[in-house]
Amino acid sequence: MLTCMRFLLLFSRQGKLRLQKWFTPMSEREKKKIIRDMTTMVLARQPRSCNFLHWKDLKVIYKRYASLYFCLAIENQENELIALEVIHRYVELLDKYFGNVCELDIIFNFEKAYFILDEFLIGGEIQETSKQMVNRSIEASDMLQETMEEYMSKPAF
Amino acid sequence: MHTHTAMSPSVPLQEMIRAIRSARTQCEERGVIQRECAAIRAQFRQADNGGRSHNLAKLLYVHMLGYPAHFGQMECVRMIASPRYSEKRVGYLGAMMLLDEKQDASLLITNSIKNDLSHSNQYVQSLALCTLACMGSAEMCRDLAPEIDRLLRASNSYIKKKAALCAVHIVRKVHELGELFVPAARSLLSEKNHGVLHGAVVLIIELCEQNPETLERFRKTVPDLVQIMKGLVLSGYSPEHDVAGISDPFLQVRILRLLRILGRNNEGASDSMNDLLAQVATNTDSTKTVGNAVLYETVLTVLDIKSESGLRVLAVNILGRFLLNNDRNIRYIAMTSLQKIVGTDHNAVQRHRGTIVDCLKDQDASVKRRALELSLALVSASNIRSMMKELLLFLSSCPPELRAHAASGIFNAAERYAPSQRWHIDTMLHVLITAGGDVRDETVPNLIQLITNASELHCYTVHKLYRALLLDISQQSLVQVACWCIGEYGDLLLKGDCQETEPVQVTEDDALDALETVLQSHMSSPATRGFALTATMKLSTRITDNVDRIRSIVSIYGSCIDVELQQRAVEYNALFRKYDHMRAAVLERMPVIEKNSPGHTNGESTGEAVKDVPTAKMKQGEPLLLQQPANQVCDLLDLLGGSEETLQPGPAVDCLVSGLSVHAAGTAGGDLLDLLGGFEPAELSPAPQVLAYDKGGVTLTLSCEKQSDTGLTVTLTASNSSDSDLSSFTLQAAVPKSVQLHMKAPSGDSLPARGTAKVTQMVVLNNPNKVNLKMRVRVSYTRQGSPFQDTVQIDSFPGLDAAGQ
Numbered sequence: 001m002l003t004c005m006r007f008l009l010l011f012s013r014q015g016k017l018r019l020q021k022w023f024t025p026m027s028e029r030e031k032k033k034i035i036r037d038m039t040t041m042v043l044a045r046q047p048r049s050c051n052f053l054h055w056k057d058l059k060v061i062y063k064r065y066a067s068l069y070f071c072l073a074i075e076n077q078e079n080e081l082i083a084l085e086v087i088h089r090y091v092e093l094l095d096k097y098f099g100n101v102c103e104l105d106i107i108f109n110f111e112k113a114y115f116i117l118d119e120f121l122i123g124g125e126i127q128e129t130s131k132q133m134v135n136r137s138i139e140a141s142d143m144l145q146e147t148m149e150e151y152m153s154k155p156a157f
Numbered sequence: 158m159h160t161h162t163a164m165s166p167s168v169p170l171q172e173m174i175r176a177i178r179s180a181r182t183q184c185e186e187r188g189v190i191q192r193e194c195a196a197i198r199a200q201f202r203q204a205d206n207g208g209r210s211h212n213l214a215k216l217l218y219v220h221m222l223g224y225p226a227h228f229g230q231m232e233c234v235r236m237i238a239s240p241r242y243s244e245k246r247v248g249y250l251g252a253m254m255l256l257d258e259k260q261d262a263s264l265l266i267t268n269s270i271k272n273d274l275s276h277s278n279q280y281v282q283s284l285a286l287c288t289l290a291c292m293g294s295a296e297m298c299r300d301l302a303p304e305i306d307r308l309l310r311a312s313n314s315y316i317k318k319k320a321a322l323c324a325v326h327i328v329r330k331v332h333e334l335g336e337l338f339v340p341a342a343r344s345l346l347s348e349k350n351h352g353v354l355h356g357a358v359v360l361i362i363e364l365c366e367q368n369p370e371t372l373e374r375f376r377k378t379v380p381d382l383v384q385i386m387k388g389l390v391l392s393g394y395s396p397e398h399d400v401a402g403i404s405d406p407f408l409q410v411r412i413l414r415l416l417r418i419l420g421r422n423n424e425g426a427s428d429s430m431n432d433l434l435a436q437v438a439t440n441t442d443s444t445k446t447v448g449n450a451v452l453y454e455t456v457l458t459v460l461d462i463k464s465e466s467g468l469r470v471l472a473v474n475i476l477g478r479f480l481l482n483n484d485r486n487i488r489y490i491a492m493t494s495l496q497k498i499v500g501t502d503h504n505a506v507q508r509h510r511g512t513i514v515d516c517l518k519d520q521d522a523s524v525k526r527r528a529l530e531l532s533l534a535l536v537s538a539s540n541i542r543s544m545m546k547e548l549l550l551f552l553s554s555c556p557p558e559l560r561a562h563a564a565s566g567i568f569n570a571a572e573r574y575a576p577s578q579r580w581h582i583d584t585m586l587h588v589l590i591t592a593g594g595d596v597r598d599e600t601v602p603n604l605i606q607l608i609t610n611a612s613e614l615h616c617y618t619v620h621k622l623y624r625a626l627l628l629d630i631s632q633q634s635l636v637q638v639a640c641w642c643i644g645e646y647g648d649l650l651l652k653g654d655c656q657e658t659e660p661v662q663v664t665e666d667d668a669l670d671a672l673e674t675v676l677q678s679h680m681s682s683p684a685t686r687g688f689a690l691t692a693t694m695k696l697s698t699r700i701t702d703n704v705d706r707i708r709s710i711v712s713i714y715g716s717c718i719d720v721e722l723q724q725r726a727v728e729y730n731a732l733f734r735k736y737d738h739m740r741a742a743v744l745e746r747m748p749v750i751e752k753n754s755p756g757h758t759n760g761e762s763t764g765e766a767v768k769d770v771p772t773a774k775m776k777q778g779e780p781l782l783l784q785q786p787a788n789q790v791c792d793l794l795d796l797l798g799g800s801e802e803t804l805q806p807g808p809a810v811d812c813l814v815s816g817l818s819v820h821a822a823g824t825a826g827g828d829l830l831d832l833l834g835g836f837e838p839a840e841l842s843p844a845p846q847v848l849a850y851d852k853g854g855v856t857l858t859l860s861c862e863k864q865s866d867t868g869l870t871v872t873l874t875a876s877n878s879s880d881s882d883l884s885s886f887t888l889q890a891a892v893p894k895s896v897q898l899h900m901k902a903p904s905g906d907s908l909p910a911r912g913t914a915k916v917t918q919m920v921v922l923n924n925p926n927k928v929n930l931k932m933r934v935r936v937s938y939t940r941q942g943s944p945f946q947d948t949v950q951i952d953s954f955p956g957l958d959a960a961g962q
Contacts, residue, residue, distance in 0.1 A: 002329070004359075017221060025257045025292065032223070050485045050521050079457075080490055081450035082410045085400070107178075108171050110221065111214050114250055122322040123290035125359050128352040129407040130397045137315070141280045145243045 003124025005086075006058055006073040007034065008117070010106065013067055015039040018106050019113055023124030038071050052080050063087050067103045089131065090120060096135055115141065169211040174218060190219055201232050209236060210247040217247075217254055230255050230262040237269045242281065245273070249284045258294035267297050274304050279315055282308075286319040290326040298327040302334050309341040314350040321345065321356025325363050335364050339371060346381055351398055351405055354385070358411045365418050376419050379426050383433045386412050390437055401445040413437070413454040420462030427463040434459050438471055449479070449487055453494075460498055470505055473498070477509040485521045492516065492527030499534045510535050514544070517551040526559060533566040541574040545584060553591050560595035564588050568600065578611040582618055586635070590625055593632025601637050606750045608642065616655040619646040623663065626671050631680050637688045640675060643668055644692025645747060648699040665700040669693065673710065683719050690714060690722060694729045698744045704902070708733055734904025738870060738919050845955040846874070850936065852947060854879030855908070857888075857936065861954045867927065871920040871954065873934070877908035884908075886938040888918055893931060897923040908938065930954060 003023045010019040017035060026034075041053060042062045053060040055073070061083040062071045070087045074080070091101070093116050098105040106113050119137045121127060128134050173193055180186035193215060200212045213232055220226035233255060236248025256263045266288075273285035286308075289301060305327060308320040324342075328335045342364060345357035365372040389404045389412075398405035416434075420427040437455045442448040452475055459472040479491030495513070499506045506513075513535065516528035529551065536544045545567070552563050567588055575581035585604050588596065608618050622639035630636050643650060650663050675681050675689040690711070697707045711733065714726035732740045850857035855877055862870045877883050886908045892898045903918035924930055932951045937944065 017223075020221065023291075025259070027259075046522075048485075048520060050489045050523050052486065052489060052523070079410055079414075079450060079454050081446060081453050081486065082407065084486070085406060085447055085450055108174055110218060111167075111170075111247065111250060115246070118250075118287050122287055122319060123326045125322050125325065126355060126407050126411075127318050127322055129355055129405050130351060132397060133352065137280075137283075141246070141283075144278070144280050145246065 002075055004075060004078055005083075005121065005124040006075070008073075008090075008121075009035060009038055009069075009071040010113075011035075011039050011042075011069050011071070012103060013043070013069070015043060018068060018103065019110060019117075021114070021117060021121075023121075038073075039069075042069055042071055051084060059083075061087065065091050068106070086121075086126065090117065092131060093120060093134055093138075096131070097138060167211050167214055169208065170214045170218065173215050177218075177222070186222075190222070190224055194219060194224070198228060201229070209239075210241075210244045213247045213251050217251055220254060226255055230260060234262055234265045234269075237266050237273075242278075245281060245284055249288045253288055253291045257292055258297075263292065263294060264296075267300060270297070271301060271304065274301065274308070279313065282312075282316055283319055286316070286323050290319070290323040293323075293326060293330065295330045298330045298334065302327050302331075302337055306337055306341055309338070309345065314348070314353050317345070317348070318350065318352035318356045321353065321360050325356075325360050328360070328363050328367065332367050335367050335371065339364060339374070343375075343378070346378060346385075351408055355408050355411055358382075358408070358415050362411070362415050362418060365415075372418065376423065376426050379416065379419055379429050382412055382416055382419075383430055386416075386433055386437065390440055401447050402442050403445075403447050403451060406447045406451050409437075409451050410454045413451070413458050417458040417461050420458070420464075422463070424463050430462070431465060431468060434464065435468055435471065438468075438475060443478070446484065446486070449482070449484075453479075453490060456494065460494075460502075469502060473502060473505040473509070477512060480509060480512040480516060485519070485524055488516060488519065488524050489521070489527065492524060492531055496527065496531055496534070499531060503535075506531075507535060507537075510540070510544075514547045517547060517555075522556055522558075525556065529555075529559060529563055529566065533570060536570040536574060538574045538576075541570065541576060542580075545570065549584070549587055549591070552588065557595075560592045561597070564592045564596045564600075568596075568603075578607075579614055579617070582607060582611060582614060583621075586621060586625065586638075589632060589635035589638065590629070593635040596634050601634050604638050605641055608638075609747060609750045612749070615642075615646045616649040616652070618642060619650045620655050620661065620663075623650055623668070623671065624661075626675070630675055630678055633682050633685050636675055636681065636685050640672060640685070640688040640692040643672060644688075644695035647692075647696045651700065665696075665703045666706075668696060668700075669703060669706055669710075672696075676710070676714075683721060686719070686722055687725060690725050690729070694725075694732070695744045697733075698741045708905075733902075734915075734917050735872075737901045737904065737917075738921070847953070847955045849873075849934070849951050850947070850949040853945070855883070855936065855938070857934065857949065859951065859954070864921075867923055867925045869922045869924065869930075869954070871922060871932070873918045873920065875908060875916045875918075875936075876912050877910060878912045879940075880910050881941055882907065882909050883938040883940050885944075886916055886936075889935040889937070890920055891933045891935075892922065893928050895924070895926040895928050896930065897925075 005023050007023060008019070008021040009017065011017050017039075020031070020035065022031060037055065038060065041055065041060070045053075045062075051061055051063055053062065057076055058073045059076060059078065059080055060071060060073050061080055062069055063084060064070075070091065072083055072087055074083050094101040094106070094113060097112070097116055098109070116134070116138055119128065119134045119141075128137075176193075177186055177189050180189050197212045197216050200208065209232070213229060213236055216226050216229040216232075220229075229251060233248050233251035236244045237252060239245055239248065252263070252266055256266070270285045270289055270293075273281050274289075276282050276285070286305075289297065289305075293301070302324075305320050305323050308316055309324060312320065321342075324338045328338060338360060342357055342360045345353060345360070348354055348357065361375055361378070365375055386409065389409055392404055395404050398408075400406050403409070416430050420430055434455055438452065438459070441451050441455070443452055456472040456475050459468050464472075473495075476491045476494050479487045480495075482488055482491075492513070495506050495509070510532075513528055513531050516524055517532060519525050519528060532544065532548060532551075536548075548563065548567050548570070552560065552567065555563055568585065571581055571584045575584070582604075585600075585607065589600070589604070608615070611618070619642045622635075622642045625635060626639040626643070647668055649655070650668060651665060653660055653662055672689045672693045676686050676693070681689065693707055693710055697704050700707075711726050711729045714722055715730050717723045717726060732743060736743075846858045846860045848856060849859050855875065858874045858876075860872050860874075862872075864870055873888055875886065875888070884907050886903075886906050888900075888903065890898060890900060899921040901919040901921065903916055905914075905916050908914070908916055920932075922930070922932075932954075933948060934951060935946065935948045937946045939945070
């Protein structure tokens with residue numbers, strides 16, 4: 001099965017995984033191997049290299065934002081430059097949500113990072129190209145969570 | 158930490174995360190996690206307590222750290238079924254992280270998904286859609302496809318865009334269901350919402366790629382797609398979709414992709430998108446990456462469809478501009494794209510050759526690699542000289558991982574387009590000097606073959622190689638070729654005058670010094686030392702004064718610890734001692750090596766080449782070399798033209814053939830070296846041996862071989878069975894007046910005690926008057942400091958009748 005994007009990984013400079021999204025089914029073993037390979041390959045890159053790598057039959061696009069590496073694997077015939085834009089868009093969404101997002105935000109609110117991602121991409125494809133639309137959807141979902149809790153008058157915490 | 162989030166953070170989750178992070182060792186962390194997991198498991202078993210979503214979230218965090226979390230699968234199923242949005246949200250997230258279609262538990266959520274797809278709240282619907290598109294199994298897809306189709310038509314944009322991507326997933330999983338979505342996909346193209354449009358385009362791409370018939374039907378949408386693109390490209394600023402001045406680059410790229418699929422192999426469709434593509438190519442702002450992303454996709458589309466030539470040139474020019482971009486990502490993708498079309502659009506790419514060659518100097522290793530590939534593909538007969546300059550420059554400073562590829566690429570280019578032999582040899586030498594350690598093994602015989610073919614350049618080549626050898630003996634391939642040439646063309650090296658280079662005086666000692674340096678250096682590989690030893694041996698027939706030096710080198714290596722070297726030395730020793738009369742023939746100038754002849758393809762050192770000397774050479778060589786030095790033999794070979802390596806001697810050769818007897822020449826070159834294997838001539842030569850002298854432990858035996866009607870070769874063998882070593886051992890011979898005598902150099906002048914080694918000497922006689930053959934031999938030696946002399950007369954020669962016939 002060929003999706004535009006195969007997986008998205010976020011990891012720190014020490015190789016600690018902060019987020020993993022898999023767009024095609026894969027066994028736990030395969031996932032672990034890919035995580036190892038990606039962190040090794042990307043962390044070994046020279047500082048002024050280009051942001052594209054070849055790995056097996058995929059193109060791997062990676063970019064460092066502060067202390068986090070964003071690593072996106074795409075099909076061989078996909079457009080690398082737009083993939084860089086996809087990474088950048090996700091970072092912008094996180095930044096809007098958390099306000100000057102940093103790695104700690106993603107560590108302590110990892111589930112929110114996923115919720116945001118799931119409003120931006122689905123099944124390895126872009127679902128919404130407007131930044132504002134994604135932000136509004138997230139806010140609305142969060143609002144729903146809060147109000148639903150109040151409505152059902154059961155404390156969330 | 159910043160908390161501008163609309164939703165309050167989960168305190169229990171964050172407390173756990175803090176606890177895990179404060180663990181100082183891996184062991185401590187594991188302890189914390191084990192405790193937490195135990196607590197989570199306990200909580201799962203309890204009744205609903207309002208904290209379930211936090212527990213599952215904790216488990217998901219632990220899972221991300223790499224710890225097992227399968228016991229949370231059922232909890233996901235329960236949470237998804239919960240009426241609470243917060244629990245559904247985490248439940249679906251958990252399902253996407255912990256469940257895949259292979260797990261049994263995934264089947265259990267099918268019903269929940271089905272229900273949630275028709276939930277009154279779109280955010281709940283959204284969860285179901287997202288999860289289905291992420292991990293829906295084939296069964297689930299079949300089950301829910303009609304529902305998705307319904308959502309594609311009836312719902313709001315928020316749901317439609319997600320349903321479209323769900324449909325994409327379904328079609329990927331179950332190809333036959335594609336047909337179901339074709340009508341909906343078609344109608345979605347008229348939506349205004351970009352998210353929906355984007356989803357529609359992705360769905361259509363998927364449907365077209367899966368089914369060629371569907372692709373035919375969707376070709377009709379090209380005008381609509383062109384309109385949409387035009388709107389995006391030419392419209393004013395749209396705050397909703399603007400990215401650095403480009404209006405919705407993501408959608409543009411996707412539409413361009415669909416256009417590519419529809420225009421491929423179809424003139425009509427390609428024609429109708431021609432203008433649009435030109436417009437996008439010219440109007441898109443290329444100062445930011447995002448604009449270049451769109452341009453890139455445009456270029457890929459133009460090059461893939463049946464576009465008119467003007468548009469193609471425009472596309473290649475965009476790539477050419479990309480090569481000059483500061484952004485190395487852009488340079489990199491330009492190279493990869495140019496590489497793909499260098500075959501089909503060769504001339505267009507050639508126009509950018511200068512820029513591509515400049516990229517050889519790029520800092521980025523990936524760009525360098527691409528530039529090398531592309532440069533090699535662009536080499537042609539008309540640009541070979543200038544391109545080679547650049548490539549050689551590149552070779553001298555390129556990263557080590559690219560050297561082998563660069564060297565072999567250069568060799569191939571040189572072979573295909575060399576404007577002259579001298580240029581070709583110079584180029585190959587340059588590569589060996591720069592990157593000799595990275596070239597393939599075949600390079601050495603290939604270069605040797607090339608050199609033998611360029612006969613006017615032998616002098617030039619050997620001088621150049623000699624000079625290179627003086628500078629650096631670390632590059633094995635270079636050293637091997639240099640040694641071979643010095644051995645082979647040593648006479649030309651010593652002559653000194655060469656038109657092509659400055660004259661330089663090289664003495665015999667200089668040449669031998671160079672070879673000995675190679676022999677003795679720890680940098681020389683065993684193969685290289687083999688080359689050097691053979692070359693040294695070959696010089697014995699090309700120099701005049703220093704043969705003794707060569708003899709001593711060869712004899713030293715007779716006890717070398719390297720078996721290969723030792724064997725060579727032993728064989729060469731034997732050549733000096735027993736088969737001196739054959740030495741010149743064995744070591745004479747090699748014939749021109751044709752490609753694919755044994756001498757050419759063999760990657761080993763010239764020990765093999767010596768074996769391969771055809772017997773015709775042997776036949777011609779021996780009598781000639783009595784009188785003429787080696788280079789005159791070479792001239793003779795030139796007279797004979799190109800037939801040197803045939804085994805039948807040509808007519809001009811017949812009269813010169815005196816014929817070595819069969820047992821000496823052997824049937825093929827290989828036998829020759831077998832003959833030279835041992836020290837005992839007796840077992841090799843069937844010619845009878847006669848004891849001519851026996852006194853004081855010193856014996857002298859002789860054997861004869863008739864060479865012709867009047868010619869005869871006598872081999873004298875001296876041995877010392879006494880207990881003391883003899884030194885300065887010499888033999889002198891005298892014959893009747895009309896007989897011509899020529900004594901060849903003896904194998905040595907020391908006779909060690911107890912017969913451990915012998916001395917042999919060949920005497921060549923010519924008896925034109927056929928007189929009675931007699932020979933007086935004087936034996937002289939020194940024993941324990943005192944000289945000794947004796948004389949013996951030999952009246953009968955074995956193998957001849959009493960009259961010496």
